[in-house]
Amino acid sequence: MTVDKLLERVLYVDLDRRSFHVEQRPELFEEAIGGTGVAIRLLNEECPEGADPMGPDNPMIMTVGPMVGLYPLASKTVAMFKSPHTGNLGESHAGGRSAVALRMAGYGALVVRGISNMPVYLVINEQGVEFRDASALWGMRSSYTVGSVLREREAGSGLRSIMRIGRAGERGVTYACVITETFRHFGRLGLGTVWGNKGLKALVVHGKQSLPVADRRAYRRTYDDIFETLTESSLMQKYHELGTAMNVLPLNEMGALPTKNLQTARFEGAEAISGENLAEKYLGRRVACAHCPVACIHLATLRTPYPSEPYFYKTQMVGYDHEPIFATGSMLGLDEVNGMLTLLDEIEVQGLDAMSAGVSLAWATEMLERELISLDDTDGVAFTWGDAEAYIEGAQKIVTQPTDFYKALARGVDHASSIYGGQDAALAFGGNEMPGYHTGPGCHVGYLAGARHSHLDNAGYSVDQKVAQKGNGMTPSELAETLLEEERWRQVLTSLVICLFSRNVYDPDTVVRALEPLGFATTESELRDIGARILREKYAFKEREGFVMDDLRIPDRITQTISPLGHVDPAYVREALEAYRKGL
Amino acid sequence: MAKRLSVVDNDLCVGCQCCMFACARRFAEGGLAKSCIHVQSAGGIDKGFVVVVCRACPDPPCARVCPTDALLPREGGGVHLDHDECIGCGNCVEACPFGAIQWDGEQNKPRVCVYCGYCAPHCPYGVLALEELEEAPHDRG
Numbered sequence A: 001m002t003v004d005k006l007l008e009r010v011l012y013v014d015l016d017r018r019s020f021h022v023e024q025r026p027e028l029f030e031e032a033i034g035g036t037g038v039a040i041r042l043l044n045e046e047c048p049e050g051a052d053p054m055g056p057d058n059p060m061i062m063t064v065g066p067m068v069g070l071y072p073l074a075s076k077t078v079a080m081f082k083s084p085h086t087g088n089l090g091e092s093h094a095g096g097r098s099a100v101a102l103r104m105a106g107y108g109a110l111v112v113r114g115i116s117n118m119p120v121y122l123v124i125n126e127q128g129v130e131f132r133d134a135s136a137l138w139g140m141r142s143s144y145t146v147g148s149v150l151r152e153r154e155a156g157s158g159l160r161s162i163m164r165i166g167r168a169g170e171r172g173v174t175y176a177c178v179i180t181e182t183f184r185h186f187g188r189l190g191l192g193t194v195w196g197n198k199g200l201k202a203l204v205v206h207g208k209q210s211l212p213v214a215d216r217r218a219y220r221r222t223y224d225d226i227f228e229t230l231t232e233s234s235l236m237q238k239y240h241e242l243g244t245a246m247n248v249l250p251l252n253e254m255g256a257l258p259t260k261n262l263q264t265a266r267f268e269g270a271e272a273i274s275g276e277n278l279a280e281k282y283l284g285r286r287v288a289c290a291h292c293p294v295a296c297i298h299l300a301t302l303r304t305p306y307p308s309e310p311y312f313y314k315t316q317m318v319g320y321d322h323e324p325i326f327a328t329g330s331m332l333g334l335d336e337v338n339g340m341l342t343l344l345d346e347i348e349v350q351g352l353d354a355m356s357a358g359v360s361l362a363w364a365t366e367m368l369e370r371e372l373i374s375l376d377d378t379d380g381v382a383f384t385w386g387d388a389e390a391y392i393e394g395a396q397k398i399v400t401q402p403t404d405f406y407k408a409l410a411r412g413v414d415h416a417s418s419i420y421g422g423q424d425a426a427l428a429f430g431g432n433e434m435p436g437y438h439t440g441p442g443c444h445v446g447y448l449a450g451a452r453h454s455h456l457d458n459a460g461y462s463v464d465q466k467v468a469q470k471g472n473g474m475t476p477s478e479l480a481e482t483l484l485e486e487e488r489w490r491q492v493l494t495s496l497v498i499c500l501f502s503r504n505v506y507d508p509d510t511v512v513r514a515l516e517p518l519g520f521a522t523t524e525s526e527l528r529d530i531g532a533r534i535l536r537e538k539y540a541f542k543e544r545e546g547f548v549m550d551d552l553r554i555p556d557r558i559t560q561t562i563s564p565l566g567h568v569d570p571a572y573v574r575e576a577l578e579a580y581r582k583g584l
Numbered sequence B: 001m002a003k004r005l006s007v008v009d010n011d012l013c014v015g016c017q018c019c020m021f022a023c024a025r026r027f028a029e030g031g032l033a034k035s036c037i038h039v040q041s042a043g044g045i046d047k048g049f050v051v052v053v054c055r056a057c058p059d060p061p062c063a064r065v066c067p068t069d070a071l072l073p074r075e076g077g078g079v080h081l082d083h084d085e086c087i088g089c090g091n092c093v094e095a096c097p098f099g100a101i102q103w104d105g106e107q108n109k110p111r112v113c114v115y116c117g118y119c120a121p122h123c124p125y126g127v128l129a130l131e132e133l134e135e136a137p138h139d140r141g
């Protein structure tokens, strides 16, 4: 493969010395494409064995790929780091303008080393890096304000990405997120915590380069083919109209929507929090990531009256998707939409991962019911299913940590349950709190085995749904092989940083065809080999850092609450995990 | 009749930048350096977007400030840029009240819409259309 000269530029930033330099690393991108593939290489280079995720040795890596700025929906940035949440591989993806901005600034990858002795934010553009004092932004109540201050102060409107953390990241909540363009997130595994620990409050990235191609005519033709397929496919309609929130009702109907800490998988309030109801009554605006015609980002209008003043309202936009709806809606028994949106808004303000925060609050509610914790532990907050106000207070206290209980909860349910009990109901997989699917064994094996313990690693939830439709089950090794194959191919897509929503448009054939005019001659089988290798490299890192498949905890709760495919059998799950490990 | 690109309705814009990339693709390349159209948020993404592109003024202020007459008024409105005459002074950028003249930092030259309409079908939400310049200039929206 050949690579363009801009992509192979790796920007190294040293926070200790406040210096930066650029290295041309063509071999990295030739062998590992970009995105996930390049990120795991850089992580291996930068992160010493056994590094403390909160120490100066933990690097922060961001990568983009060859198709960014050249094809639609090549719109993601991959972040890698050692996760303060799981103590192992940290990998989180986000869109917004982040990927296009990094590429347009002229870099294929960014490596941030060390720890700053004072809060800083960085401006990254074609000229390099400027270090700016962020001490006045540190401790600000709302992540929104940080965004608007930087928007006013910095150049590059329309071309820039403004990534920032909230107070959750400053205060060491291990599942703090990085927010980009106000409504997109590097949500999972604590990227925001790593930033906070580095004293890095924000990144402003912008640029405007041209990207020449090898075969100009073929490029335009292929672009238009892909663009047409994308805009005419049902994908476009599905994701544009209701967005990912379209999943709420079907999942509920099949009994797969985790509700009240997965005590059940059907939610009586599903109708209210459904994509349909939100679109009809609350949808205020739809927006897109850079270079994406789909525009799946749904913003609800939240109108809050001021208590002191009649007819005086505060009107805000709150982003919603299936996962945040599950985490703050069904999981907390919350079907009052304004309450749910206010909670989501507070989670944004604080800069928490909505999924881990929701699941943690759900677990705390059950613990209070079971009297494993008391109101003293919760600092007087009486968590009750459906009580938005209590959860809003809870989300704040996870950040301020007034009691030992909140200090524990700020590290997730795995950790908190190791102190307070209730492990059976602690819904974390490989240390990461669960996503919004209880479709059968496939999703759970997927969360457990997936390299980043995400539903997006291998889409086990979709395997379950296919099994349910066809009516014939899979053996554990068939399931493992299906998930593995998907996860391997997804390494290719996430190395090209193609949004996974377009995976059916960017099939292997199309990917090969799209790369050709850029000067990347490759084949499907070569790509699949690269994908398999990247997954092995990720797993090698995990194992180096102490990951053992056999040690994974299977939360009892997933075996007790019936799924659309019946009760999940832990022995089956173990067998599938073993097959997955061998298959690697 | 002269044509211009009209922004039908900013409120339909989702900020996808597909028009910006399309404009650069006229030169069969990726990236944004050569794009003549710009989309930015109206003070934060929650407030929506504004599409900024040459409006083909009947008496273009940008042409008046060009020291080398590289920007020539076009019959019916708008301008034509003569790249060879342009010395890259940037006066035109300052003069346009809409900020519709983009700057190509790589070439150190302005980028002004040529009213070709290539971007319009690449806007999935019908924000852009190529229209005939017929009506009296002062009645234009």
Ligand code: SF4
Pocket: B005, B022, B023, B026, B035, B036, B037, B053, B112, B113, B114, B115, B116, B117, B118, B119, B120
């Ligand atoms: S009409 Fe042509 S030159 Fe003008 S913005 Fe659209 S693509 Fe660019």
Ligand code: SF4
Pocket: B012, B013, B014, B015, B016, B017, B018, B019, B020, B039, B049, B051, B122, B123, B124, B125, B126, B127, B128
């Ligand atoms: S293509 Fe249309 S919707 Fe997208 S940014 Fe341009 S004008 Fe807005």
